[in-house]
Amino acid sequence: MSNYHPLTEAEAIEIARSISGIFEQEGELLSREIGDGNLNLVFHVSQPSSGRSLIVKQALPYAKVVGESWPLTLDRARIESEALMIEERLAPGLVPKVYHTDNELALTIMEDLSSHKIMRQGLIEGGIYPQFAEDISDFLARTLFFTSDLGMNQQEKKLLVRSFANPELCKITEELIFDHPYTNADTNSFDSHLQADAEQLWSDATLHFEVALLREKFLTHAQALLHGDLHTGSIFITPESTKVIDPEFAYFGPMGFDIGAVLANLLLHYASQEHWSAEVSARQERRQYLLETVRRIWVSFESKFRALWDGHGTDRIFGTAGYQDDYMQRLLQDTFGFTGAKMVRRIVGLAHVADIDRIPNDETRAKAQRLALSIGTALIKQNRQATSIDQLIDIAETANNTRV
Amino acid sequence: MSNYHPLTEAEAIEIARSISGIFEQEGELLSREIGDGNLNLVFHVSQPSSGRSLIVKQALPYAKVVGESWPLTLDRARIESEALMIEERLAPGLVPKVYHTDNELALTIMEDLSSHKIMRQGLIEGGIYPQFAEDISDFLARTLFFTSDLGMNQQEKKLLVRSFANPELCKITEELIFDHPYTNADTNSFDSHLQADAEQLWSDATLHFEVALLREKFLTHAQALLHGDLHTGSIFITPESTKVIDPEFAYFGPMGFDIGAVLANLLLHYASQEHWSAEVSARQERRQYLLETVRRIWVSFESKFRALWDGHGTDRIFGTAGYQDDYMQRLLQDTFGFTGAKMVRRIVGLAHVADIDRIPNDETRAKAQRLALSIGTALIKQNRQATSIDQLIDIAETANNTRV
Known part of the structure; x- marks a missing residue:
């Protein structure tokens, strides 16, 4: 877990740009952190010029509930992304598509469902x-x-x-x-x-x-x-x-x-x-x-x-x-x-x-x-x-x- | 598993001798393979001069039953030795004592129960x-x-x-x-x-x-x-x-x-x-x-x-x-x-x-x-x-x- 750190919005944009097949090569990317900060960072990364977007979700190494905070395993990001991929295979179209995962950074990069x-x-x-x-x-x-x-x-x-x-x-x-x-x-x-x-x-x-x-x-x-x-x-x-x-x-x-x-x-x-x-x-x-x-x-x-x-x-x-x-x-x-x-x-x-x-x-x-x-x-x-x-x-x- | 190979009796003796606290330093060790050869090699290694003995059990990478043979995981040696150690801790004296394990060689070296x-x-x-x-x-x-x-x-x-x-x-x-x-x-x-x-x-x-x-x-x-x-x-x-x-x-x-x-x-x-x-x-x-x-x-x-x-x-x-x-x-x-x-x-x-x-x-x-x-x-x-x-x-x- 040595490389783990909470991403900045700039880093989220950089990672999002590296995912092939989503964004157009030209065109600015915008990032907006939309998580509640209690368990995960959730970056909504969008490209106004193409109308394309995706979600970068990163697990935080703790959980906050009602003011309390306790440590919580980053392995849950692996579990979440693996479960999503199994569910997509078994029940296609009923979960967000996973584009990329990074277990070290506890990241799941996936389909944006803002239309829902x-x-x-x-x-x-x-x-x-x-x-x-x-x-x-x-x-x-x-x-x-x-x-x-x-x-x-x-x-x-x-x-x-x-x-x-x-x-x-x-x-x-x-x-x-x-x-x-x-x-x-x-x-x-x-x-x-x-x-x-x-x-x-x-x-x-x-x-x-x-x-x-x-x-x-x-x-x-x-x-x-x-x-x-x-x-x-x-x-x-x-x-x-x-x-x-x-x-x-x-x-x-x-x-x-x-x-x-x-x-x-x-x-x-x-x-x-x-x-x-x-x-x-x-x-x-x-x-x-x-x-x-x-x-x-x-x-x-x-x-x-x-x-x-x-x-x-x-x-x-x-x-x-x-x-x-x-x-x-x-x-x-x-x-x-x-x-x-x-x-x-x-x-x-x-x-x-x-x-x-x-x-x-x-x-x-x-x-x-x-x-x-x-x-x-x-x-x-x-x-x-x-x-x-x-x-x-x-x-x-x-x-x-x-x-x- | 690159180092895995079925042990010879000489190798079984060599390994047995390296276990500390069992045999006297001087004194010949004898090895006798007493397994049925269908699933495991079982070497009974003894030292006539001291009357001490132990068992070297090695899993074979296959099972033979009634003439048929099929591949079988060597990981069962790890499972066996880990289970024995848990059982010894929970129910002391009711399983053979494990002296040493080697997962790569699929070995469990343990107490000789020939008196039973x-x-x-x-x-x-x-x-x-x-x-x-x-x-x-x-x-x-x-x-x-x-x-x-x-x-x-x-x-x-x-x-x-x-x-x-x-x-x-x-x-x-x-x-x-x-x-x-x-x-x-x-x-x-x-x-x-x-x-x-x-x-x-x-x-x-x-x-x-x-x-x-x-x-x-x-x-x-x-x-x-x-x-x-x-x-x-x-x-x-x-x-x-x-x-x-x-x-x-x-x-x-x-x-x-x-x-x-x-x-x-x-x-x-x-x-x-x-x-x-x-x-x-x-x-x-x-x-x-x-x-x-x-x-x-x-x-x-x-x-x-x-x-x-x-x-x-x-x-x-x-x-x-x-x-x-x-x-x-x-x-x-x-x-x-x-x-x-x-x-x-x-x-x-x-x-x-x-x-x-x-x-x-x-x-x-x-x-x-x-x-x-x-x-x-x-x-x-x-x-x-x-x-x-x-x-x-x-x-x-x-x-x-x-x-x-």
Whole structure:
């Protein structure tokens, strides 16, 4: 790592110019650092004369969250770029193209997606994304199937597991998702009006048991190469296009963790509707749209995953009678559990979501928070009984209809 | 690997002499190659004048089985020596001490255990090993607990998973244990009188479903660092001492796989008693001894594992109410399943056990083989209903009492 140093804008321009096939030879390049500076430098390098641009992303050797700073491995840049290249190969067009990587400088140089919007922001603005369920179910089905023992040579998979060990970033997940929200941890952060709700989480033995099982799956179940952080802030979107970004948490874990991340963030947005859709009828319509998207994602995912299994299973054992049905049911159950865990942590844990935190009215925000907690804890508690995605929709609707 | 070459006896002596603290400076060293030449060279190097000795084990770059030869990674020597050193640290005195390793030459230089006997041979000779259940349950409880997320820092475990990826040796297990016995594979090998029994295995859909689930656990469940091949031929024994050898199959998998290997080989020996114990009363006594050993191994393992959990669990989540009981039950169920799988493969698959193959009388051997298949398939089919080790004992006794 001797050559590592944070790039200046001038250096970012120099490196960007060396990438062949992007910029015209003549014509000034401009660089603008657009990262938040907490984890990465992100340079947007553009050439006004040609209208061409690209992104130079550089990992910083630390993470800053809420004023705290701690060291964080630069190896995450390698993991991110390798994961992006695998995802591009398996799900073409659904991630930014990688033009160049430099592990020593912890750099990934890639396609500029400025024409897209971060999905979380798009949803907050009331965006409708008719292509999203189709695209994200493609992404999930293809990346998860083809990096699992189902769709990949089992020995090659073991070598891939080795290169995505990723302990430091997994530790963040293990603590912030499966541990801290369920105890009075220093890292927790929540509105004071949620004190009693948080204490309820800390003392709920049934919940703790299920979360312990979910954590065990995360720790031990090397099922497929996960994105590892697939919330709506890791998705660039337009009504016609979906691009999944930032797979620096990539590692081999339970498939339901990625599917659950997507569903959880749609349900968190669902829980925030009382604010973002002021009219009752619009709110109702918006909620329907979100739940229908949740349902379509699972249904499409399942159908695509089963088709891949039927067509591309690596060996005869995957044709065993009853095996696919059993596998899909366990996958659905994991999805319920991880969806719930990813909702709960966004309300009482360290990192929140703008969909809910930006609700200015305390009472409205509290309603959204409690609705999210209610859906999240119900999904966690019922995960091992799940047999249909309809149960998840029911849980969301019932929680919404019966809340005080 | 440029310096790799199979050692001569003279070279083995030269290397042995360079190990400090073993031999006296004066005094001739003798070398005797005692390996079977199929996978490894094993030099027994001794110094008659001092009575001292050691073992120089060198991996060969191929495996030979039944006349066939195929390339096999030399990296297994590194895996074996690293596993031995971890096991010695966690379960002191229960593996041979490693004096020196050389990854380039694929060498492990270690303690000579000539004072011990291979346990399979000892059992065939009617040996009684009163210390065995205590020792092997120690070995299992301590190596499995302290290399799992329960007893080891979860981030360090991920790094250890990386260094024990071991794809080539896992492939052997995946094919010979979970695949080939259940289909008409070229590698299968069984007496012609077992043709109908084998065909029954190949067409039993219930069995295939359970074996598919067991294989999935082996492929994806990175629970603890396994020995990976813990049959009675991998155990050196005396009535007072137990030494586990040959962990070249070591990798992170489901704990029940190692426990099951031990129990399966005791039950295979149980199935062979009609030959080895000629007198009915001696046979009855021997069977009782074997089943009692099986029971003691599980009961001691469970009690030791629970005590380690209570005293050394890495974090508060392992104190979650009900978690330990649930975990132990799942571990017992896995143990049933893997015990069964390891019995079946020894009757119809490529590699057999001397306990049964050396029975000269066809009819007696056929009885032993069918008893082993009957116990094995029952354990596989009932694995997910197991709640007590008594059920395993019952299955073995019932199969013995009701066989034709």
